[in-house]
Amino acid sequence: MAQGTLAQGPDMTIERSGGQTTVRLSGPWTAPHAQRVEALVGEIEAEADHFPLVFDLSGVERLDTLGAWTLDRTRHELSVKGQADFANASPEQKILLEEAAYRDFQGKPKPRHSRSVDFLVDVGQSVAGAGKDLVGGVGFLGELVAAMVRVIVHPRRFRGTAVVNQLEQIAYRGVPIIVLISFLVGCIVSQQGIFQLVKFGATPFVIDLIGILVLRELGVLLTSIMVAGRSGSAFTAEIGSMKMREEIDALRVMGLDPIEVLIVPRILALLIGLPLLTFIASIAALVGGGLTTWVYGGISPDIFLERLRAAVGMNTFLVGIIKAPFMAVVIGIIATLEGMAVAGSAESLGRHVTSSVVKAIFMVIVLDGLFAMFFAAINY
Template identity: 55%
Template sequence: MTTTPSVTREAAQDSVVLALGGTWTVASGRDLEAAGASLIAPDNDAKRVILDLSALQRMDTAGAWFIDRARVELTAAGATATYRGARSEYATLLQDAGYHRPEAPTRVPPPHGIALLSAVGETVHDSGVDFIDIVDYLGEIVVMFLRLAPKPWRWRWTSMVHHLEMFGLRSVPIIMLINFLVGAIVTQQGIFQLARFGASTYAVDLVGVLGLRELGVLMTSIMIAGRTGSAITAEIGSMKMREEIDALKVMALDPLEVLIIPRLVALVIALPILTFLADMAQVGGGLIVSWLYAGVTPQSFLLRLQNAIGINTFMVGLIKAPFMAVVIGLIASTEGMEVRGSAESLGRCVTSSVVKSIFMVIVMDGLFAMFFAAVSY
């Protein structure tokens, strides 16, 4: 039923008749394109061009565009182009869905070198703005926190408990599993590597100190940055996209108070608890691996552990947890607020939220290590 679009040329003295046939519809694709191009072929230098549409079987808006383009371009080239034999509905279509000569682009893209430099400059500038934003935001949150502190009735308890469940309780299995495995791996490597010095039993000290001081809180924070930070950014970001944040603002509600403080508080409560559980899981992993690989019984493992670590070892890890929580929550919510209208920007913000929080968590851990070394804790 579909036939290819065709053009038949008939030249009279000073005029050319282009008889169009077949179906001029977009479904013809390439054929339509070729037929359309042949209409404005350069050898049509006649003064009068008649586009004969009487044999046209079917035409749609794309066909109309190609046919009308021929008329407009031929007219622009100095010929007089007219239609002949167009059915009334096609005449309407040629008029309504006609061709408009594109205007010359007003903006000329800059050369590559300049574009590269400008991109670099923009990134540097944005990083600076980002940093100021985060500090600004931290200030706002502290002020909001101080304002809310004496008014417990204005705290969103329901929301806080809900997020505590989402961020805390529901992360327990994965956090414990990961830390159990990390504890096991560290102990196993400790046993193998220290055996060369005949000091396999020190593997217990290794997992105790390393696990409680560093690895427990670090693994937990990284997991939470990935699991919860991304969720916070996506939630706040999609609320921003759908104007829900604006709706809150016009109700004279502060998104900071309603959305961010509850999440932040839930995170600050959840992360130390999860860190404690992570510590226990790491020690548990160490205990089982020492038993299996080095034949250290649980009793002697615990005895050894008791000698190896003090309460300070445990506290160093735990003290860091709330700070990590603030960093993750802060970055996640700022990024959420950065989301603009498109799905792409949501994706970009979630990615950058996770990457930035993991980076900052590790940097913070380094700073804490220097601090605790300086105060010999």
Template identity: 75%
Template sequence: MIVAQSILAQEPQVKIERAGDNVTAKLAGHWTAEYAALVESLAVEIEAEAGQHHVIVDLRQVERLDTLGAWVLDRTRHELGAHGASADFANASPEQQILLDEVAYRGFHAPEKVKSSKIVDFLVDVGKVVTGAGRDLIDGVAFLGELVSALLRVTIRLRRFRGTAVVNQLEQIAYRGVPIIVLISFLVGCIIAQQGIFQLQRFGATPFVVDLTGILILRELGVLLTSIMVAGRSGSAFTAEIGSMKMREEIDALRVMGLDPMEVLIIPRILALVIGLPLLTFIAAIAALSGGGITSWFYGDISPDVFLSRLRAAVGMNTFMVGMIKAPFMALVIGIIATIEGLAVAGSAESLGRHVTSSVVKAIFMVIVLDGLFAMFFAAIRY
């Protein structure tokens, strides 16, 4: 019984008293979000009883008042004024008065609904995507300029070069990434050879699967698969590491200590990428060709000796160099995108997750675009 009475005492209450042209609404209890429905109904009751009279809202017996209660009371005051009446608050504690003043200052106004069509909204979204892409391109070029200037500073003063950090990043990017890249490349090589054999045997051209596998892997798939895997594995790690340091203000601490974050954090990572990605590309190509050779042996009755001899005849040094030339440029693009997204992280875990996802998506997209541009360039110079 005591508990029930206590709960009833906490519920918001209002007592309406009339004295001439004035109406006094004496509030009591807890005017909080816990009793939101009752607070709303009592506010409607105050409006109904007020009419065209002046209303004094007495807060002397209000035990608790939160933002919802203050907003409902302030809204009631405005609605009474709109209907020709007026209202004032009385006997509010200093804390309650501060909350009422803040609510009145901020103003909770519903945003106006702008009429638009789905076609217009779609075009607006397309425009935002295009402008965002242009902004990202400009930011990337500006960041590349900062990176080149930092590299020149480090080159002039070699004692500022952090070789230990580069070796550590090489271990993380290249050495620890070998198993997964070898496995995936080997399986892709097997799939290419198997599908090539099944399609070419219709025309009695099964041996040409060696030419197909060798050229496709060395020119395109070796570097492309490696870059995509590095973007998903190391690029996301760069963004997460730099982003978490940005969240904990460690990058600002480096600047306070007189250290350049570009030299300490970014140059070692990008240099390790530029060195490690060509090595991983070479290993991936060897693994894929091994998978293609084994599959050709089992499915196409092409012995390893025949496979190697045909591969030597079909593949020239230019075919091998095409894939190797692409690798450093793709590594540079992955590194720039990953570090830019990491430095753009704000102070929340949601922002970190959003930028890590954006880093991987943008890096993979740009790797594919760059591969297409290189393909057109090498075709134009007949290399």
């Protein structure tokens, strides 16, 4: 059955014989005739009621991406009712039909589950992800130790300039914000301690509270959290940006180990800088606490220092300092590992920077809790 024609435009004829429908296409099926092409495929869909159906392309003079995509979309939609295929296509037309093939981007609807099942699935996926992160972190730690051993065996590989530069960024430039935060926290803890202990006439004991709490816990914990948020995020962003620009691949091509060049100097700078910052943060918090006890509790600086000396011992100070290198390693591994995992998009970079900060702060708090239980068990 012949359909209406258009001069020098696309056309088609539908023939039915032997239980098969043949659609014979002719003319140019190209973008300049888009309106006519859509009208013809609409007629095909309306009148194609016998299957199998064959699109005969032997009479097609020209075919571009629009015509190929429209024809393949029609074939795809009709294949739901029955078999529909192309026939007598030239090699060039076959290539164009394959490249411009219609794709249904609407995914299959997800089966609906109850909220409790979805919650359990999320928990399971989170646990599995945490296990993968733990295994990856241990493996990365092994690579880091191996790189440090190579640097020790071959001292010429040691990049002292990079370590000094990172130490400046981590420690020297981080002193102001860490001193300020620690000073304010010391003031707040001292003030609240005085307000609570004055009810029992035990105001002087606030000095014991501040000294032990700051030196054992708050000093190193505040410093680690600040370093994780400030330097850890910077590590991830720097390494992630290099990963996006393929600079890390360029290092490997030049025969350089990215772990030795990029990660070892940052970890060493953290190992040196975090204990120093912990000491400075503890002093700032004690100064803030002493000033507050003087203003609110009427305890002079001389009495504060005398009672502080009696309340804390060397072990109290060492507990906080011992924690610092371990937290430095955890922050460094998480930050650099997340940076190395960045893919080639800005979205990936932002996601991994956020993940780096969150994971580092979480692990710092977990590690502090483990150390607290350990030192309590050995009565140190």
